[in-house]
Amino acid sequence: MPPKKKVVEEKKVILGRPGNNLKIGIVGVPNVGKSSFFNTLSKTDLGKAANFPYATIDPEEARIPVPDERFDWLVEVYKPQNKIPAFLTCIDIAGLTAGASTGAGLGNAFLSHVRAVDGIFQMVRAFDDAEVIHVDGDVDPVRDMQTISTELRLKDIEWVEKAIEVLKKAVRSTGSVSLADKAKREELATVERIHAHLLADKDVRKGQWTNKEVEIINGLTLLTAKPITYLVNLSERDFVRRKNKYLPKIKAWIDENNPGDQLIPFSVSLEERLVALSEEEAAEEGEKLGLGKKNPSQLGKITTAGYASLDLIRYFTCGPQEVRAWTVRNGIKAPAAAGVIHSDFENKFVCGEIMSYKDLKEHGSEAAVKADGKLRQQGKTYEIVDGDICYWKAGQ
Numbered sequence: 001m002p003p004k005k006k007v008v009e010e011k012k013v014i015l016g017r018p019g020n021n022l023k024i025g026i027v028g029v030p031n032v033g034k035s036s037f038f039n040t041l042s043k044t045d046l047g048k049a050a051n052f053p054y055a056t057i058d059p060e061e062a063r064i065p066v067p068d069e070r071f072d073w074l075v076e077v078y079k080p081q082n083k084i085p086a087f088l089t090c091i092d093i094a095g096l097t098a099g100a101s102t103g104a105g106l107g108n109a110f111l112s113h114v115r116a117v118d119g120i121f122q123m124v125r126a127f128d129d130a131e132v133i134h135v136d137g138d139v140d141p142v143r144d145m146q147t148i149s150t151e152l153r154l155k156d157i158e159w160v161e162k163a164i165e166v167l168k169k170a171v172r173s174t175g176s177v178s179l180a181d182k183a184k185r186e187e188l189a190t191v192e193r194i195h196a197h198l199l200a201d202k203d204v205r206k207g208q209w210t211n212k213e214v215e216i217i218n219g220l221t222l223l224t225a226k227p228i229t230y231l232v233n234l235s236e237r238d239f240v241r242r243k244n245k246y247l248p249k250i251k252a253w254i255d256e257n258n259p260g261d262q263l264i265p266f267s268v269s270l271e272e273r274l275v276a277l278s279e280e281e282a283a284e285e286g287e288k289l290g291l292g293k294k295n296p297s298q299l300g301k302i303t304t305a306g307y308a309s310l311d312l313i314r315y316f317t318c319g320p321q322e323v324r325a326w327t328v329r330n331g332i333k334a335p336a337a338a339g340v341i342h343s344d345f346e347n348k349f350v351c352g353e354i355m356s357y358k359d360l361k362e363h364g365s366e367a368a369v370k371a372d373g374k375l376r377q378q379g380k381t382y383e384i385v386d387g388d389i390c391y392w393k394a395g396q
Helices: 034-042 069-078 107-115 141-172 179-199 211-220 236-241 247-257 268-275 279-288 299-309 334-339 343-347 357-363 366-371
Strands: 023-027 060-065 082-084 087-092 119-125 228-233 262-266 312-317 322-329 349-356 376-378 388-394
Touching (some): 023 034, 023 107, 034 299, 069 312, 069 357, 087 299, 107 141, 119 141, 119 299, 141 179, 141 247, 179 211, 228 247, 228 299, 236 268, 247 262, 262 268, 262 299, 322 334, 334 349, 343 349, 343 388, 349 357, 357 366, 357 388
Parallel strands (some): 082 322, 119 228, 228 262, 312 388
Antiparallel strands (some): 312 322, 349 376, 349 388
């Protein structure tokens, strides 16, 4: 009997824009704490935090360091002159109201800014405060979440319907059976399927799509194809006592409409207080509030969740001059990962000398890793693993 052919599993195409320099946008209805959160996260006052709708008009951008114990350990070991962690690029976007998909409020500008990011932090207000007005008059997190979900979906439907019109004209004008015409007809069928999915009140990212269909979806840059992490802004009191009347309803809505999406409760007002303190003072405050001494803040957890939602990983380069974390997309091959440092490294790629963070930590030094045969030479087909420590070799 001839040997069976090895079945090569097709690599899944990721929803979203290809690349390593991805961005996440803070989205929500007005006055839920978006700009205050952005200012606290970025340790700036770029966001226009004010007690009235549309205080933010033009989006603000900041690069947020991604906390990583592995990076901190490498810095301790190598004691480099420079240390550069991984970053998450975060955008503060204007508030959205009902009717935004048809241009109400700052609708068109808002949705173009959302279209330009790769993932979404959806801010949800779950605190009552007569001093902080709500654009709809009262606090109702589920209504707010439904508003944003509906407006994003309505805009996607509009864009998809325009794409269908264009494709129908192209298909009608070609009566041949060429491969190009066949591809157009297949594309039209896919876009019509996307349209039906949206009309059924479902986000595109929650559909089951083939690789070919994902490639077509990526070309449309749809709003509901972007990953969402829900950030629930509680009062400091509710966050500390871990109890809030709105949270069960929020979780039930996510479970029903977007199952699997991450939900992170936190308190912007508490984070504002903590960020103004020294590390020691913040630890003391966290212990006093019963939040633990090590990490009373949720900002690190939120940044890490946003980074992971974009399917980003990092590899390290280490030496006495510099320890640096390089952000790349999950599934990237070695030459493209090297190209993040310099295009010549990709174009003239020879190989990579690679060890895992786990092996280095276990053995304590590069020499010990090498002596144990754990320093590997990898070629062009090698797929980077999160936490790899890489040294690239390139030709002249």
